């Protein structure tokens with residue numbers, strides 16, 4: 051049974067002040083989870099989580115995570131600017147981009163951010179645009195498939211990211227000759243993985259590569275960035291990852307591979323998004339229509355503009371009818387938004403309690419890659435974002451878009 055973090059009574063109260071639809075975030079859940087992650091990696095002296103800003107680019111969320119000791123992982127100019135506005139600088143920022151425009155590298159250098167180079171050719175590009183810093187990270191792509199326990203988790207060989215092993219070695223040599231004093235390596239080999247073995251397996255690959263790089267090039271490797279990818283259970287029958295088992299799995303690889311190579315001082319970094327925020331956000335909407343044709347439809351006041359994952363990936367998001375948590379799921383509905391796109395369905399053939407117009411519908415796990423992936427198709431405007439604070443109060447942390455926002459970029 052998946053339970054929302056917000057009760058019917060709380061939602062009734064919230065909707066007296068704030069109309070639906072809105073994304074709601076759970077400060078308590080976010081903080082407790084961030085603390086668990088830190089505790090799971092406390093064995094590593096330099097450990098730091100760089101929250102993937104792309105998952106939930108909101109200063110209030112970033113500030114909560116900053117208070118919990120996190121830095122930020124940025125992937126674009128505006129994410130870097132957002133980080134700057136949240137007083138992040140230098141080692142608080144990881145810049146993991148790809149096909150990077152010149153002004154983004156310039157901004158990263160201006161902020162003294164740690165740059166994670168996606169490609170071998172970016173060395174020359176970066177040098178021309180703004181010079182090579184003394185500390186730099188390179189992104190590795192081992193190619194082929196990435197398997198855990200004989201199961202294919204993903205296909206790095208098909209991914210546009212990172213450098214081959216040969217390029218990585220050559221990159222280290224060239225960068226060292228250009229004055230780099232400290233190196234990092236990074237890889238992101240699979241996304242939304244529900245397995246405690248993903249990070250340890252990835253760590254194994256990166257740690258062995260780090261030892262090889264040190265031996266071949268003499269480079270000083272200061273950190274290894276395991277990136278994002280830890281999954282969350284979107285479906286009620288899925289099993290949650292155990293972050294302490296993950297931390298311990300990485301520690302064992304560290305002891306086995308890095309320590310004997312004299313690399314026991316390497317800092318472990320992560321740049322998680324989904325794991326940090328996914329379960330601690332939900333999209334709250336009102337059922338505004340019911341439609342009976344060949345199927346039963348419930349139309350919401352939100353749409354794929356607010357949460358595109360179901361339309362884009364066919365992703366499952368659990369749905370709760372607030373106040374009817376214990377009612378029997380004896381109806382089958384398609385839960386839809388209002389876009390002129392037939393894939394604008396939050397749920398298809400979903401067993402739910404009887405829904406009445408006016409019911410509050412909670413779409414779970416929208417906290418990461420939810421609001422952030424929104425767009426403006428059909429001229430639909432993006433919803434507001436609210437924070438359920440630790441003391442139970444609610445704060446608007448982003449207003450809803452207005453027609454003026456939509457028209458602001460147009461010339462008439």
Ligand SMILES: Cc1ncc(COP(=O)(O)O)c(C=O)c1O
Nearest residue numbers: 102146278279280321322323324
């Ligand atoms: C470079 C990089 N780091 C971190 C993340 C965060 O991934 P996740 O939200 O799956 O943890 C992403 C997601 O796309 C990414 O591209």
